[in-house]
Amino acid sequence: MNKKRWLAIGAALGLIMGGFLLFLLVGAQTPEGLLMPLQPLLETYEIIQTRYIEKVDPSKLVEGAVKGMVESLGDPYSSWIDSAEHERREMIQQGRLGGLGVRIATRDAFPTILHVLEGTPAEKAGLKAGDQISVVDGRSTRETSLEEVANRLRGKVGTRVKLTIQREEKPLEFTLTRAIIREFTINKEKLDKEVGYLHIIDFQSGNTAQNVKEALHEFRQEKIVALILDLRDNGGGLLTQAVEVTDEFLNSGKIVSVEGRDPAGSQVYHAQAGEALPDIPLAVLINEGSASASEIVAGAIKDHGRGLLVGTDSFGKGTVQETFPLPNGGAVTMTIARYYLPSGETIKETGIVPDITVEAFQPTEKQNEALAGLQESNTIESFLGDHPHWERENLRPLIQKLNQEGIDADEELVRRLLREKDRDEENDFLNDLQLLRAWEVLKAR
Numbered sequence: 001m002n003k004k005r006w007l008a009i010g011a012a013l014g015l016i017m018g019g020f021l022l023f024l025l026v027g028a029q030t031p032e033g034l035l036m037p038l039q040p041l042l043e044t045y046e047i048i049q050t051r052y053i054e055k056v057d058p059s060k061l062v063e064g065a066v067k068g069m070v071e072s073l074g075d076p077y078s079s080w081i082d083s084a085e086h087e088r089r090e091m092i093q094q095g096r097l098g099g100l101g102v103r104i105a106t107r108d109a110f111p112t113i114l115h116v117l118e119g120t121p122a123e124k125a126g127l128k129a130g131d132q133i134s135v136v137d138g139r140s141t142r143e144t145s146l147e148e149v150a151n152r153l154r155g156k157v158g159t160r161v162k163l164t165i166q167r168e169e170k171p172l173e174f175t176l177t178r179a180i181i182r183e184f185t186i187n188k189e190k191l192d193k194e195v196g197y198l199h200i201i202d203f204q205s206g207n208t209a210q211n212v213k214e215a216l217h218e219f220r221q222e223k224i225v226a227l228i229l230d231l232r233d234n235g236g237g238l239l240t241q242a243v244e245v246t247d248e249f250l251n252s253g254k255i256v257s258v259e260g261r262d263p264a265g266s267q268v269y270h271a272q273a274g275e276a277l278p279d280i281p282l283a284v285l286i287n288e289g290s291a292s293a294s295e296i297v298a299g300a301i302k303d304h305g306r307g308l309l310v311g312t313d314s315f316g317k318g319t320v321q322e323t324f325p326l327p328n329g330g331a332v333t334m335t336i337a338r339y340y341l342p343s344g345e346t347i348k349e350t351g352i353v354p355d356i357t358v359e360a361f362q363p364t365e366k367q368n369e370a371l372a373g374l375q376e377s378n379t380i381e382s383f384l385g386d387h388p389h390w391e392r393e394n395l396r397p398l399i400q401k402l403n404q405e406g407i408d409a410d411e412e413l414v415r416r417l418l419r420e421k422d423r424d425e426e427n428d429f430l431n432d433l434q435l436l437r438a439w440e441v442l443k444a445r
Contacts, residue, residue: 041065045061045065048061049061059328062328063080063082063328063330066080066326066330066332067080070332070334075335077317077319077321077333077335078321078332078333078334078335079332079333080330080331080332081323081330081331081332081333082330083328083329083330086323086325086329086330086331087329088151088154089204089323091156092204092205093204093205093206093238094206097154097155097156097157097180098154098155098156098157098158098159098178098179098180098181099120099121099153099154099178099179099180099181100120100121100122100127100153100161100176100178100181101116101117101119101120101121101122101123101179101181102114102115102116102117102120102122102127102153103115103117104133104146104149104150105146106146107132108132109142109143110132110133110134110141110142110166111132111133111141111144111146111149112130112131112132112133113127113128113129113130113131113132113133114129115129116128116129117181120179120181121176121177121178121179122176125174125176126174127163127165127174128167130167131165131166131167131172132165132166132167133149133163133164133165134164134165134166134171135162135163135164136149136152136153136161136162136163137152137161137162138162139152154178155178156178157178157179157180158177158178158179159177159178160175160176160177160178161175161176161178162174162175163175163176185200185201185202185203185204185205185207185208185211186198186199186200186201186208186211186212186215187199187201188215188218188219190222190224191228191426191429191439192426192439194224194225194226195224195225195226195227195228195439195442195443196219196222196224196226196227196228197227197228197230197429197435198212198215198216198219198227198228198229198230199230200212200229200230200231200234200245200294200297201234202234202235202236202237202293203234203236203237203238203241203242203245203293203294204237204238205237205238205241206238206240206241208237208238208241208245209240209241209244209245209248212245212248213248213276216248216276216277217276219277220276220277224277224280225280225281226280226281226282226283226442226443226445227277227280227281227282227283227442228282228283228284228285228435228438228439228442229249229282229283229284229285229297229301229307230284230285230435231284231285231286231290231294231297231298232285232286232287232289232290232311232434233287233289233290234289234290234291234293234294235289235291235292235294235315236291236292236293236294236295236317237292237293238293239256239258239293239296239320239339241293242256242292242293242294242296242297243255243256243269243296245297246271246296246297246300246301247271247272248275248276248277249275249276249277249282249297249301249306249307250271250275250300250301250304250306251271251273251274251275251278252270252271252272252273253270253271253304253342254268254269254270254271254300254342255269255270255271255296255300255342256268256269256296256299256300256339256340256341256342257269257339257340257344258320258337258338258339258340259337259338259339259340260320260336260337260338261336261337265336265337266337271300281307281442281445282301282306282307282308283307283308283309283310283438283441283442284297284298284301284302284307284308284309284310285309285310285311285434285435285438286298286309286310286311286312286313286314286352286354287311287312287314287360287434288312288313288314288315288351289315290311290314290315290352291314291315291316291317292315292317292319294314295314295315295316295317295318295347295351295352296339296341298314298352299341299342299343299347299352300341300342302352302355303341303342303343304342308355308356308438308441309352309353309354309355309356310354310355310356310358310434310437310438310441311354311356311357311358311360311434312354312357312358312359312360312434313350313351313352313353313354314347314351314352315351316347316348316349316350316351316352317347317348318338318339318340318346318347318348318349319335319337319338319339319348320335320336320337320338320339321333321334321335321336322334322336356437356438356441358433358434358437359433359434360432360433360434361416361431361432361433363413366408367409367410367413369408370407370408370409370410370413371409371413371417373402373405373406373407373409374402374407374409374413374414374417377402377405377407379398379401379402379405380414380417380418380421381421383398383418384418384421384422388422388423388424389424390418390422391424391427395411395414395415398414399411399414402414416431419431
C-alpha cells in the first residue's frame with residue numbers, strides 16, 4: 001500500500017477518532033511501520049465504506065472495532081463502555097448523579113418502595129414505604145427490571161422526574177427534583193442496642209469512605225461494644241475508597257500493594273495512625289459476592305488480625321482496572337495491575353477464606369414445598385394477630401394446625417417466616433445465619 005493510500009484511510013479514521021491516527025500518520029517518523037499491524041483494520045474499513053450495500057455510520061464501525069479489540073483480550077474485567085454509560089459512571093463517582101432517596105424491590109410486577117431515606121426528595125414529597133411506582137416520566141414500569149427503573153429514577157442533579165404512585169389502590173402524581181443521595185453506599189443500625197452493624201453496599205461512589213467515617217463517628221458516640229462490618233455481595237468499586245475505609249480500622253501497616261506492567265505505576269498503600277474504633281471487637285461478613293475492593297478491606301483486616309471474618313469464601317478478583325476516556329465520549333476499562341494483600345498473597349481466583357465458615361440459609365426441597373403452602377395460607381397472619389410477641393410462645397399448636405392444612409413445615413422454617421412477617425424488626429437478624437454467628441462470636445468476647 002502506498003503512502004497516499006495510507007494517508008487517505010488514516011485521515012478518514014482520524015476524523016472519527018479525534019485525530020489520533022491522523023497524528024500518527026503525519027507526526028510520526030515511520031508511519032507505515034507503526035501502522036502496519038492496523039493494515040487489515042484499515043483495509044476492512046475502506047471496503048465497508050466503499051463497497052458495502054448500505055451506508056454505515058463511521059462511528060458505529062469504530063466502536064465495533066474498539067469493542068472487538070478489547071474482547072479479544074479474553075479478560076472479563078476489560079470492556080468497552082459507550083458514552084451514555086461512561087457519563088453515568090463518572091457522575092456516580094463524582095457525586096453528580098442525582099436520585100430520589102428510595103430503596104425499591106419488585107412486588108406484584110411493579111417496583112415497590114421498601115424504604116425512604118430521611119432528608120431526600122422522596123421524603124419531602126411524601127413518598128412512603130409500600131408505594132408502588134407504576135409510571136416514570138410517562139412510561140409504565142410493569143415487569144420492568146429494577147436496574148432499568150433505577151436508571152430512570154436517577155439523573156443529573158436538579159432535573160425533574162414525574163412519578164405515578166399506587167397507594168391503597170389510588171393513583172397519585174408526584175414531580176420530584178433529583179438531588180445527590182450519599183446514603184446509598186452504606187446501611188447502619190444497631191443490633192440488641194449494643195452491637196453496631198455497618199453494611200457497605202459497594203465502593204462505586206467517591207463518597208463511600210466519607211459515609212463510613214460518619215457512621216463510625218456516630219457509633220463511637222453511641223458507645224457500641226462491638227461492630228459487624230458486612231461486605232457480602234459487595235462487588236467492589238474504587239481502589240481509593242477501599243484503602244480509605246480500611247484505614248479506619250487499622251493504626252499502621254500495609255493495606256494493599258498494587259503491581260502493574262509498568263513498575264512506575266506500582267504502589268504500596270499504608271494505614272495512617274488514628275483508628276476510628278480502637279479496642280472494639282470487629283467481625284467482617286463476606287461471601288462469594290464479595291469482590292475486588294471489598295476483598296482488599298477484608299483481606300487487610302484479616303492479615304493484621306484486627307477482626308474475624310465470618311461467612312463463605314470471597315469471589316477472588318485480584319486485579320485493578322482503570323478507565324481510559326476516548327474522543328467519542330466512550331471509554332475502555334482495562335485491567336492494569338494485580339493487587340496483593342499485606343501477607344503478600346494474591347487472591348485471584350482463590351478468594352479469601354473466612355476464619356469461621358457459615359453457609360447462608362438454603363431451604364431444602366421439602367422446605368420449599370412448605371414455603372409455597374405457607375405463602376397461600378392465612379394461618380401465619382392469624383397467629384401473629386393473636387400473638388404479636390410470639391418469640392416465647394409454644395409453636396406446637398401452630399405447627400399442628402399447619403400440618404392439618406397439608407403444610408409439612410418444621411419449627412425452624414415457621415420461625416423464619418414469623419420473623420419476616422411480624423412487626424418486630426429487631427429480630428430480623430436472627431434469620432441471617434452468618435450475621436447471627438458473627439453476633440454470637442462478638443457477644444461471647
